[in-house]
Amino acid sequence: MRLYRDPDNPGRLAFDEGFYRRIAAETGRRRQVLHHVVPIRSGYAWPLRAGQVVRLVAVEGPQVCDLNLWNLDNPRERFWAARSRQIQGAHVTALDRLWSCLPYLRPMITFTNDTISTEPTAAGGRCHDLLGTRCDPYLYKLLDDRDFDVTCHNNLTRAIAPFHLTELDVHDVLNVFQVTGLDPVHEIYFMEPSPARKGDFLEFFAEIDLLCAISTCPSGDLSQWGWGEDGSDPLAACRPIGVEVYELDGELLEGWRRPESPRVKSVYSA
Ligand SMILES: [Zn+2]
Secondary structure, rough: OOOOOOOOOHHHHHOHHHHHHHHOOOOOEEEEEEEEEEEEOOOEEEEEOOOOOOEOOOOOOOOOOOEEEEOEEEEEEEHHHHHHHHHOOOOOOOEEEEEEEEOOOOOOEHHHEEEOOOOOOOOOOOEOOOOOOOOHHHHHHHHOOOOOOOOOOHHHHHHHHHHOOOOOOOOOOEEEEEEEEEOOOOEEEEEEEEOOOOOOOOEEEEEEEEEEEEOOOOOOOOOOOOOHHHOOOOOOHOOOOOEEEEEOOHHHHHHOOOOOOOOOOOOOOO
């Protein structure tokens, strides 16, 4: 068996981990420039400059949060869940990175800190999920013939509309604070309740200028299944998510450069 990325011998995927560890540790050398609490069952989008740090905080307790990322100047460059999964693993934590789609393929963010345990659950589930995607109204229609627009896809679409993006720009998400895995028999996706406690956070560093968007999932902490007609609306399992943006002391950024895309000669000619 050969790993896609050997953590002990990452080769050209190696980077200066100490740089990110310092950012995580030296919190006295940052200044908060944005603090916003995203209400339950809603979306929020915000621009982020390269070199800034974001904390997504479970401000009141467990809650799943769906994340999308675009290059602020070129929304065709967006986060690519499949390639990020191959390189980093199916769940992310500190010192993992999210990579952009082709033909860009560079780290968009690097995670600097994570207060959630990376230990698997009894069922083999892990947190911060790159396997699944967002909930969406098309699936509700397909499965239940139900018109239902309280989903992360709707929330993300509405959040990015002021930035002139549409639902076609919404892409596979990182499910922050969500525990998932694949069952060992069929390799079918499973979910478990979010383990986040009040104050838990996932923190990342922007490698390029970004537009970020999150949705506070209308299914809340995923402790309940089902929705609607039978009275199983998991409203009580829904909590807000805090977004904190920090500007770093310039000295902390010394030596760091925005990553560039690999230069490929041509994909059109032989
Ligand atoms: Zn959702």
